[in-house]
Amino acid sequence: MIEEIYKRRSIRHFLQKPIPAEDLEEILKAGCWAPSEKNQQPWKFIVVRGDERKAMIKKLKEGIQKNREGAENAMFGKDYAKFIPSAIYTARVLEQAPVIVFVLNTKGISYRKNLSIPEHMMEISDIQSVAAAIQNMCLEATARHIGSLWTCNVFFAYDEL
Secondary structure (H helix, E strand, O other): OOHHHHHOOEOOOOOOOOOOHHHHHHHHHHHHOOOOHHHOOOEEEEEEEHHHHHHHHHHHHHHHHHHHOOOOOOOOOHHHHHHHHHHHHHHHHHHHOOEEEEEEEOOOOOOOOOOOHHHHHHHHHHHHHHHHHHHHHHHHHHHOOOOEOOOOOOHHHOOOO
């Protein structure tokens, strides 16, 4: 089995060390080589670093706080309050990361929309394809001795981000 599969770990403490551009490019390229349903490649990568990263973390915290306070515009309502501490922890972890890569489903359908069965099936296929891209990126980072963390815990700031 591939050595990187065994070595990959979810890192939650990052060194304050820049990621070389060549390494970042190869990590993103690994994501592009992932398999996807009908070769749709429904992903887009947004690299955030420097001052933009600080602004992104601020928006993440604002979204979490809005949901924490139970504002009328809160995304998921009070039933999801138990997940907020984990989101706060994720924001603290992301503050340490020198680079954040958002991996977006370019064909994604709003979570607010009721889906038909064909739409639901396609959405699941696209999510699986995006997940494969993320896995490839994590494995490439591992091969380059770069720590990574795959997190989905930014939902509370969906609108802000």
